[in-house]
Amino acid sequence: MEEGKEISEPKVESEAHQVSEGTETSEKKEDIVTPFNISAGDTGVDYDKLVAQFGCQYVVPEHVAQFEAITGRKAHHLLRRGIYFAHRDLDMILTRAREGKPWYLYTGRGPSSAALHLGHLIPFIFNKWLQDVFDVPICIQITDDEKYLYRPELSFDDVQGFARENIRDIIACGFDINKTFIFKDTDYIKQLYPNFIKMQKHITLNQIFGCFGFDGSDNVGKFAYPPLQAVPAFSNSFPHLFGTRTDIPCLIPEAIDQDPYFRMTRDVAPRIQYLKPAVLHAKFFPALQGLNTKMSASDENSAIYLTDTPDMIEKKIKSYAFSGGGRSLKEHREKGANLSVDVPFQYLSFFMEDDERLEEIRVKYGSGEMLTSEVKKDLITLLQNLVAEHQRKRAEVTDEIIDEFMRPRPLNIRL
Amino acid sequence: MEEGKEISEPKVESEAHQVSEGTETSEKKEDIVTPFNISAGDTGVDYDKLVAQFGCQYVVPEHVAQFEAITGRKAHHLLRRGIYFAHRDLDMILTRAREGKPWYLYTGRGPSSAALHLGHLIPFIFNKWLQDVFDVPICIQITDDEKYLYRPELSFDDVQGFARENIRDIIACGFDINKTFIFKDTDYIKQLYPNFIKMQKHITLNQIFGCFGFDGSDNVGKFAYPPLQAVPAFSNSFPHLFGTRTDIPCLIPEAIDQDPYFRMTRDVAPRIQYLKPAVLHAKFFPALQGLNTKMSASDENSAIYLTDTPDMIEKKIKSYAFSGGGRSLKEHREKGANLSVDVPFQYLSFFMEDDERLEEIRVKYGSGEMLTSEVKKDLITLLQNLVAEHQRKRAEVTDEIIDEFMRPRPLNIRL
Numbered sequence: 113m114e115e116g117k118e119i120s121e122p123k124v125e126s127e128a129h130q131v132s133e134g135t136e137t138s139e140k141k142e143d144i145v146t147p148f149n150i151s152a153g154d155t156g157v158d159y160d161k162l163v164a165q166f167g168c169q170y171v172v173p174e175h176v177a178q179f180e181a182i183t184g185r186k187a188h189h190l191l192r193r194g195i196y197f198a199h200r201d202l203d204m205i206l207t208r209a210r211e212g213k214p215w216y217l218y219t220g221r222g223p224s225s226a227a228l229h230l231g232h233l234i235p236f237i238f239n240k241w242l243q244d245v246f247d248v249p250i251c252i253q254i255t256d257d258e259k260y261l262y263r264p265e266l267s268f269d270d271v272q273g274f275a276r277e278n279i280r281d282i283i284a285c286g287f288d289i290n291k292t293f294i295f296k297d298t299d300y301i302k303q304l305y306p307n308f309i310k311m312q313k314h315i316t317l318n319q320i321f322g323c324f325g326f327d328g329s330d331n332v333g334k335f336a337y338p339p340l341q342a343v344p345a346f347s348n349s350f351p352h353l354f355g356t357r358t359d360i361p362c363l364i365p366e367a368i369d370q371d372p373y374f375r376m377t378r379d380v381a382p383r384i385q386y387l388k389p390a391v392l393h394a395k396f397f398p399a400l401q402g403l404n405t406k407m408s409a410s411d412e413n414s415a416i417y418l419t420d421t422p423d424m425i426e427k428k429i430k431s432y433a434f435s436g437g438g439r440s441l442k443e444h445r446e447k448g449a450n451l452s453v454d455v456p457f458q459y460l461s462f463f464m465e466d467d468e469r470l471e472e473i474r475v476k477y478g479s480g481e482m483l484t485s486e487v488k489k490d491l492i493t494l495l496q497n498l499v500a501e502h503q504r505k506r507a508e509v510t511d512e513i514i515d516e517f518m519r520p521r522p523l524n525i526r527l
Numbered sequence: 528m529e530e531g532k533e534i535s536e537p538k539v540e541s542e543a544h545q546v547s548e549g550t551e552t553s554e555k556k557e558d559i560v561t562p563f564n565i566s567a568g569d570t571g572v573d574y575d576k577l578v579a580q581f582g583c584q585y586v587v588p589e590h591v592a593q594f595e596a597i598t599g600r601k602a603h604h605l606l607r608r609g610i611y612f613a614h615r616d617l618d619m620i621l622t623r624a625r626e627g628k629p630w631y632l633y634t635g636r637g638p639s640s641a642a643l644h645l646g647h648l649i650p651f652i653f654n655k656w657l658q659d660v661f662d663v664p665i666c667i668q669i670t671d672d673e674k675y676l677y678r679p680e681l682s683f684d685d686v687q688g689f690a691r692e693n694i695r696d697i698i699a700c701g702f703d704i705n706k707t708f709i710f711k712d713t714d715y716i717k718q719l720y721p722n723f724i725k726m727q728k729h730i731t732l733n734q735i736f737g738c739f740g741f742d743g744s745d746n747v748g749k750f751a752y753p754p755l756q757a758v759p760a761f762s763n764s765f766p767h768l769f770g771t772r773t774d775i776p777c778l779i780p781e782a783i784d785q786d787p788y789f790r791m792t793r794d795v796a797p798r799i800q801y802l803k804p805a806v807l808h809a810k811f812f813p814a815l816q817g818l819n820t821k822m823s824a825s826d827e828n829s830a831i832y833l834t835d836t837p838d839m840i841e842k843k844i845k846s847y848a849f850s851g852g853g854r855s856l857k858e859h860r861e862k863g864a865n866l867s868v869d870v871p872f873q874y875l876s877f878f879m880e881d882d883e884r885l886e887e888i889r890v891k892y893g894s895g896e897m898l899t900s901e902v903k904k905d906l907i908t909l910l911q912n913l914v915a916e917h918q919r920k921r922a923e924v925t926d927e928i929i930d931e932f933m934r935p936r937p938l939n940i941r942l
Contacts, residue, residue: 309683313676313748316745317742329732329733335751336748
């Protein structure tokens with residue numbers, strides 16, 4: 113698998129682990145990566161350790177080649193650049209795609225805030241691309257129950273409001289209304305509940321402790337919830353799409369912190385006569401301040417929001433985006449930028465579609481020929497356009513369109 | 528409160544704790560009474576200890592008098608004879624009844640077997656009487672999810688089948704279709720779910736451990752479920768009956784082993800701005816073999832089933848009903864029967880409506896004038912009639928009637 117690791121992410125983070133800016137390296141703490149807590153050193157999460165610890169597999173160049181061979185389309189840059197970098201059972205999904213057998217996409221969103229940031233956009237951009245090139249249905253779970261249970265400060269009504277706004281953003285990503293079902297747990301619970309209690313019956317409390325690390329003083333809903341995130345991975349949870357069929361697998365593209373949910377799902381699935389879902393893991397999109405955490409919705413300067421104005425985007429990037437450039441112009445010209453910790457370059461890797469321009473920046477900025485301010489200027493323009501375009505599309509998403517996406521109904525899919 | 532204890536149950540079990548037949552009394556174990564486990568000595572559960580341990584109150588003669596004053600009807604024999612013997616906040620309900628303010632009844636059934644036994648019938652007989660004399664709505668929860676989660680041997684489909692059959696029996700008890708809503712958790716979960724997660728958010732895992740005594744090797748659904756049994760105690764869980772109102776309290780008549788659910792409910796309710804439910808606790812209906820446990824659906828000779836034939840009823844009572852009579856005719860004529868452990872007499876106390884005849888049996892059997900065989904003969908006739916009548920009524924309950932009872936719809940109730 114190692115060659116895959118080398119090839120899939122050479123330009124973005126390959127040297128990340130050799131760099132330590134501003135901290136002692138002698139006693140590096142273990143990274144913590146769970147759905148509820150991500151904590152790593154300044155150089156970001158050690159993804160190799162995570163893959164070993166979680167027991168998943170690397171995405172290798174052969175996978176990327178297969179995506180292209182099957183779809184006849186160039187692989188998405190998030191895949192080519194090794195941002196979606198690890199998987200479980202991806203080959204099974206690719207085989208089905210090649211053979212024309214049905215499968216579906218499953219992703220989700222926990223509505224913990226009204227406005228999404230750029231990091232939230234990544235899985236939806238990628239899922240929308242997968243939907244387009246494979247022509248498959250997608251089911252999008254809005255976990256309003258989860259956010260209500262896990263966020264002490266949020267009321268039930270708060271979360272309901274966030275859910276509606278988040279769904280508007282998700283639809284604005286361009287999902288095909290004829291192939292997309294968006295459901296909120298509290299709306300759709302009746303259909304989910306039989307599989308929910310089947311999952312719960314086959315997971316002990318100790319297994320929940322082991323996967324998620326809560327303790328006895330946590331509310332009981334936190335322990336009860338995780339099996340619900342497994343349920344949309346089973347095709348008979350969507351009778352209006354798949355009837356009672358249980359033989360249609362799904363692919364779950366997501367940030368790697370969600371892996372515990374689907375390790376649990378894959379562990380239980382065969383015991384309740386269901387298929388294991390396949391997963392495709394992304395690396396984290398970094399906060400403006402650096403690679404050591406995911407962005408935080410509670411610190412508005414840690415992220416670019418999809419509601420930000422062009423001026424706000426410019427100001428945030430200029431003021432907060434962590435630079436890997438030299439400390440002086442002289443040092444920068446001599447040594448170049450450390451791209452593995454440079455936030456503007458990382459952001460471009462996630463969002464700039466133009467491979468040639470990105471490569472040019474990589475070479476020139478890495479060598480010191482380009483300055484941070486020049487790279488930031490490229491990024492500001494790119495993100496101002498991206499966010500403006502998102503806002504334009506979002507304004508077109510009416511309440512009627514939202515209701516239609518959320519209506520349990522047959523979709524235009526091949527079974 | 529002690530006078531209430533003395534007056535409400537003098538004839539049935541007042542001397543129960545002085546008797547010990549066939550066991551050593553020197554080291555009496557503590558009774559265990561939870562919704563999942565009931566274990567007591569041969570003389571049955573020590574209800575005084577239970578009332579003290581649970582922290583509930585005795586039903587006193589003044590309560591019985593109030594029932595009669597408010598309704599203008601003679602109190603039900605299950606109340607007069609001290610079988611419904613303990614409560615929480617009963618006075619609040621009686622005050623509302625006197626003032627003509629709305630309240631409702633809430634009871635339920637866990638569908639763990641297709642056939643109900645006589646013990647299962649008690650709460651429905653009593654609730655139906657309460658519905659009649661107070662003219663109030665009743666909501667009946669069928670906890671199919673609970674039984675699926677707690678019974679390893681039962682499949683989801685098993686429980687669905689049991690639920691339907693049990694509902695047929697419940698309806699046969701004579702509930703008013705215009706004032707009764709019966710719901711199965713898996714059917715009605717969408718309406719219950721918001722209050723379910725509100726309850727879950729306000730109960731820690733440790734509190735569930737404390738109330739119900741599971742351990743970490745139990746499935747997580749067992750921990751998740753108890754808050755769902757609280758939810759029907761909140762009037763806004765039934766929008767088709769009470770709209771969004773949260774100011775309508777309920778009374779929950781039930782066997783005392785269910786108290787942990789409603790201790791928990793009453794603890795959390797004020798913290799989520801809901802009313803505490805009132806409860807009215809019954810003593811356990813004994814197994815044929817004696818007073819030391821509830822009847823068990825897994826031992827068919829431990830109970831009279833509502834599906835039993837007249838011959839089966841006769842045979843079970845003759846063969847299995849534990850007698851408190853003397854060991855020889857001579858001893859019986861001299862000392863009389865020990866009524867506190869005598870199952871035929873206990874059964875008559877639960878089911879014989881005729882006070883005078885019951886008192887006659889108490890005196891004559893207690894003195895040795897009547898023999899066990901004579902008392903059993905009375906009981907056999909009574910139960911053959913009762914069961915035959917139930918079977919007749921049950922045969923009239925069509926699928927359409929079941930569906931109508933279960934349809935969320937406005938009822939004919941005063942608000």
